[in-house]
Amino acid sequence: MYEFKLPDPGEGLLEAEIVSWRVAVGDTVAVNDILLEIETAKSLVELPSPYAGTVAELLVAEGDTVAVGTLIIRIAGAGEAPGAVVTGEVQDSNGEPALGSDAPPEPPAEPSATAMLVGYGAKAGSVTRRPRKARAAATVPETGQVHDSYDTDKPVSRRVDEVTPSAKLNSKPSGDTLPPPGQPTGGGQIPRPPLAKPPVRRVARDLGVDLGAVRGTGPGGLITHEDVIAAAGEQGRVTPPSAVEKRLPLRGVRREMFRSMTASLNVPQATAWVEVDVTRSVELIEALKARREFQGLRVSPLLVFAKAACLAIARNPEINSSFDEATEEIILHRDVNLGIAAATPRGLVVPNIKKANQLNLLELATALNEMVAIAKQGKVQPGHLALGTFTITNVGVFGIDAGTPIMNPGEAAIMCLGTIVRRPWVVGEGADERIEPRSVCTVALTFDHRLVDGEMGSKFLADVATIMGDPGLAMLF
Secondary structure, eight states, X not given: OEEEEOOOOXXXXXXXXXXXXXXXXXOEEOTTOEEEEEEOSSOEEEEXXXXXXXXXXXXXXXXXXXXXXXXXXXEEOXXXXXXXXXXXXXXXXXXXBOTTOOOOSSOOSSOOTTOSOTTOOOOTTOOOOOOOOXXXXXOOOTTSOOOSOOOTTSOOOSOXXXXXXXXXXXXXXXXXXXXXXXXXXSSOSOOOOOOBOHHHHHHHHHHXXXXXXXXXXXXXXXXOHHHHHHHHHHTTOOOOGGGOXXXXXXXXXXXXXXXXXXXXXXXXXXXXXXXXXXXHHXXXXXXXXXXXXXXXXXXXXXXXXXXXXXXXXXXXXXXXXXEETTTTEEEEOSSXXXXXXXXXXXXXXXXXXXXXXXXOHXXXXXXXXXXXXXXXXXXXXXXHHTTOOEEEEEGGGGTOSOOOOOOOTTOSEEEEEOOOEEEEEEESXXXXXXXXXXXXXXXXXXXXXXXXXXXXXXXXXXXXXXXXXXXXXXXXX
């Protein structure tokens, strides 16, 4: 019997919420099959099985918040004695045993080179092998010769030993008799967990509805949000709308957002903004959409905004810095790990594109599309969130003109793009001065005033405005 404890998926995790089980008792699993989905302080993570066998017991329920090292599932290995327990050693991202794991007395049945938890490397020197069973002693015929093998083209000359039981076996049948052929052997099918997505399960938990008693009306019997509400009404669990009081527990991503934003406000911050005529950037975006290289990609103002930020940082490196409190040193980062603030149903997350400053426009567009898709699907992993150096956020998608963004802890600045609207704008100079309808937006920059002073912040913002006002001038950067 193998025991699997909740590991740390590589982000200094102390606890996690069990979002959904992907297996049920009695299911057969192979190495790397997904067992369950957990919500950590930063993301949703799928945990694969490090063992092959049959699920014997689920020790925690969906919705429970458990500490790292807690025993969460038992898996019966093929051919193992019923009472035997093997606790596997699951390593963290540094190659050390994860919290709560013990050294295994023996490895899983039928181990393979990849029989390990996805995301964790094999620990050097830790590979052990099951002792081989001693071979039965070779039978020695009367001639005194031992035959280890035989030529299949010749008859076997060794006589067959006669086996005689030492005592008469007086066994009696026990237990229930088997049913007639074609009928189930009792117990029927193993009960499966109700089919419902994590948000629906959360609503059911908040309303105290037992999903096992709800009939799903969705595809394949999937329980929908409406099914839960209807079941809650039938059970008298829903009060009239005027008296509804909803309490949301502070967990996972929302709790991390709560803590990080509170910590950020301990830093002295200043904000500057500028209105920009981005008509030429809009024209560039339309031209890119028509090009074959960008087919299948979503090309938006965020792409030009991100590229302008990377180019402006090259001329103003203090914007891409952080402060080491232990050594009291300012760190100027060589590369821009560009964070993209994304609002998700579980809260605000900021995955980042590593070395965004080294990507050309097409590569940056591809990376942005992939990052947005991952965030919308709720599949942001710890690696996507780590090591960010500068963040941009786009409130323009919500129709907002501008905003005062709050920095991510550990970064020196964050920039915000407002919505692009058509406004009357003065163009030309002198005798050519005139008013025309132009595409205009507001760009705001919030910065750590300990690391970036007003002059640095203003120069950076002016460089971004220059590129967005005329993308062709990016050739000068």
